[in-house]
Amino acid sequence: MSDHNAFPDGWREITEAEFVRSAYFSQVPEKRDYRQMLDSGTRDPAKLDLSGRELYMCATLYSYADKTGIALASEHERGRVRFFAFGCPHEFHGLTVAEERKLGVSYQSLQCGTCGLIVGKPDSSD
Numbered sequence: 001m002s003d004h005n006a007f008p009d010g011w012r013e014i015t016e017a018e019f020v021r022s023a024y025f026s027q028v029p030e031k032r033d034y035r036q037m038l039d040s041g042t043r044d045p046a047k048l049d050l051s052g053r054e055l056y057m058c059a060t061l062y063s064y065a066d067k068t069g070i071a072l073a074s075e076h077e078r079g080r081v082r083f084f085a086f087g088c089p090h091e092f093h094g095l096t097v098a099e100e101r102k103l104g105v106s107y108q109s110l111q112c113g114t115c116g117l118i119v120g121k122p123d124s125s126d
């Protein structure tokens with residue numbers, strides 16, 4: 001089934017200040033798509049319009065290599081743009097030397113405790 005009308009996992013509204021500091025301005029997205037999303041019966045304000053109504057949310061979604069994303073949604077009636085993030089809100093921690101060896105990753109790699117994503121270069125020592 002198409003996910004064209006579904007909110008991606010981790011959908012959350014961010015402030016304009018957070019958007020300014022986001023990947024949108026510093027990374028090339030892997031994918032860009034346009035969605036008209038509806039989550040019937042939701043009470044999540046990030047999935048409702050600014051009046052709290054359940055309407056299709058029209059947004060352009062930018063997905064990045066680290067499995068996070070940024071979205072811009074149009075609020076037609078108010079002439080407003082709303083900013084959203086989706087995907088894992090990564091919380092990285094360092095790995096022990098034993099973990100790095102087991103995973104075959106380089107010194108000082110970081111791993112997200114939530115989704116398991118590892119950031120670091122592949123080990124090229126052998």
Ligand SMILES: [Zn+2]
Pocket residue numbers: 088089090091112113114115116117
């Ligand atoms: Zn994560």
